[in-house]
Amino acid sequence: MSARILIVEDEEPLTMLLRYNLEAEGYEVETAARGDDADTRLKEATPDLVVLDWMLPGLSGIELCRRLRARPETRQLPIIMLTARGEESEKVRGLATGADDYIVKPFSVPELLARVRALLRRANPERVATVLTIGDLELDREKKRVVRNGRPIDLGPTEYRLLEFLMERPGRVFSREQLLDGVWGSDIYIDERTVDVHVGRLRKAINRGNLTDPIRTVRGAGYSLDDRFGRMTGT
Numbered sequence: 001m002s003a004r005i006l007i008v009e010d011e012e013p014l015t016m017l018l019r020y021n022l023e024a025e026g027y028e029v030e031t032a033a034r035g036d037d038a039d040t041r042l043k044e045a046t047p048d049l050v051v052l053d054w055m056l057p058g059l060s061g062i063e064l065c066r067r068l069r070a071r072p073e074t075r076q077l078p079i080i081m082l083t084a085r086g087e088e089s090e091k092v093r094g095l096a097t098g099a100d101d102y103i104v105k106p107f108s109v110p111e112l113l114a115r116v117r118a119l120l121r122r123a124n125p126e127r128v129a130t131v132l133t134i135g136d137l138e139l140d141r142e143k144k145r146v147v148r149n150g151r152p153i154d155l156g157p158t159e160y161r162l163l164e165f166l167m168e169r170p171g172r173v174f175s176r177e178q179l180l181d182g183v184w185g186s187d188i189y190i191d192e193r194t195v196d197v198h199v200g201r202l203r204k205a206i207n208r209g210n211l212t213d214p215i216r217t218v219r220g221a222g223y224s225l226d227d228r229f230g231r232m233t234g235t
Contacts, residue, residue: 003048003120004028004182008038008064009082010056014105018051021109022116028185035059039067045181046074049120051112052099054083062097069098078119080112124168132167134225137206137214139167148206158183159202166215171227173218199223 009015010033019029032038036058054061068074081099132139136149146153161183176192207213216226
């Protein structure tokens with residue numbers, strides 16, 4: 001599953017340029033033109049990285065960054081700050097507020113892409129790993145192959161993406177709505193009950209015999225890949 005990036009920028013030409021280049025790199029991109037709109041969106045769902053302009057209508061980027069660092073769910077969210085302020089004191093202020101990186105406009109798009117890759121690699125190395133392994137369950141992204149206990153498992157494309165999404169974040173509980181956004185995409189309307197159907201199919205495929213079920217149903221909340229699974233399988 002590709003990383004999800006939120007661009008918070010009120011200059012439309014720059015937003016379009018960033019979106020085009022990030023999507024060309026394979027990222028899922030969302031945009032917001034106001035700081036307060038971005039703040040609301042970030043309370044509902046957390047992306048993998050935020051590209052944040054300093055000067056924004058509604059709520060400044062520096063204040064939004066401060067708020068994100070104050071919330072437990074976004075405290076570790078990678079943030080790249082974009083600004084026309086090149087003075088050293090302003091860079092220090094931006095980094096002191098909680099930004100992970102700082103780029104002065106105008107900037108090189110290849111440089112920005114390189115910094116995005118570096119931040120994602122540091123923050124979520126599992127997002128760029130070729131092979132995900134938890135317990136006796138292994139998912140190979142290059143070969144699009146899933147193996148459990150040495151036995152290949154045949155999954156449909158949706159069940160594969162669902163397993164990959166859960167294996168990237170073991171232990172985290174996702175609501176049906178979050179799984180719909182993460183696996184199917186926010187632009188597609190599908191009933192939330194569809195998630196239950198595909199989770200059932202995934203469980204049937206990976207739990208043949210008396211194997212331990214690594215998928216945990218959290219009543220009233222959603223699903224997660226049990227982070228105790230590796231210990232339960234003795235690996």
